Amino acid sequence: MSEQDLKDIKNQLEIIISLMVPAFSEEKYGIQKGTQLDVLKLCDLRYTQQEMASKLKKTKKAIERAIENLNSRDLIRSVKKGNRTVYLRLK
Numbered sequence: 001m002s003e004q005d006l007k008d009i010k011n012q013l014e015i016i017i018s019l020m021v022p023a024f025s026e027e028k029y030g031i032q033k034g035t036q037l038d039v040l041k042l043c044d045l046r047y048t049q050q051e052m053a054s055k056l057k058k059t060k061k062a063i064e065r066a067i068e069n070l071n072s073r074d075l076i077r078s079v080k081k082g083n084r085t086v087y088l089r090l091k
Helices: 003-019 034-042 048-058 062-074
Strands: 076-081 084-089
Touching: 034 062, 048 062, 062 076, 062 084
Parallel strands: none
Antiparallel strands: 076 084
């Protein structure tokens, strides 16, 4: 299998994974408005912790705490994309 074939497969898998991101609905998660809910909205395989912090105008530590809490509730999962760690909403 050539390197180009592997790149094509990787791109196709990334498309499939991105299609699996569920539609966001605040009522579905039972989370009060605030940092956790804002972070959850951004868990669509596009943003790192630092990018979330910048976008939400929060500290990286606040984003880290929200991610830890959401992860412990099995609502999100971290995904490595190259040298970046982004987040996927699971439910």
